[in-house]
Amino acid sequence: MLNYVITFFILAVLAAFFGFGGLAADFSSIAQFLAVVFVVLFVASLVYSLLTGRRANPPI
Secondary structure, three states: OHHHHHHHHHHHHHHHHOOOHHHHHHHHHHHHHHHHHHHHHHHHHHHHHHHHOOOOOOOO
């Protein structure tokens, strides 16, 4: 998921560089939303592992 955040951030910077302001705003809002989701899932995983003492194994 962090890869998507970085990808949309790079796309937003490139779109802003080439003058596509609306598209850059869309890409940056998508990247911001994904970053928030990533942080929430990271904190939930951290709390889960601290409370149960087990590692949260992500699906492969």
